[in-house]
Amino acid sequence: MSTKSAPTVYSTTWCPDCHRAKAFLKSRGVEYTEVDIEKTPEAADIVARHNAGKHVVPTFEVDGSFYGNPSIGELKELFPAASV
Numbered sequence: 001m002s003t004k005s006a007p008t009v010y011s012t013t014w015c016p017d018c019h020r021a022k023a024f025l026k027s028r029g030v031e032y033t034e035v036d037i038e039k040t041p042e043a044a045d046i047v048a049r050h051n052a053g054k055h056v057v058p059t060f061e062v063d064g065s066f067y068g069n070p071s072i073g074e075l076k077e078l079f080p081a082a083s084v
Contacts, residue, residue: 007078008033008061010047017069018058024072030079 009025009032011018025032037044037055047059050066060067062078070078 005063006031006033008035010035010037010043010059010061011057012036012038015057020072021058021060021070021075024075025079028079028081 007025007030009018009022011022011034013036022032022034035043037047037057044055046061047055047057047068051059051068054068056068058069060070060078067074067078
């Protein structure tokens with residue numbers, strides 16, 4: 001089981017990559033905090049600061065590190081399946 005703290009997912013309601021990434025997290029049983037950058041201007045600023053000035057969604061914050069629009073492969077590395 002991963003020892004990472006619950007990630008923060010910066011997203012928007014209309015973003016298909018955000019839906020895909022959140023579905024992946026749910027399939028792995030990963031709890032997360034979601035922040036809509038269109039409703040939270042401070043969050044949009046955080047996303048831009050960590051993505052070369054761009055509002056890249058989804059952006060994940062995991063243990064203080066930021067990942068802009070990670071692929072499913074990258075998500076698998078960040079959130080390996082829990083061994084049962």
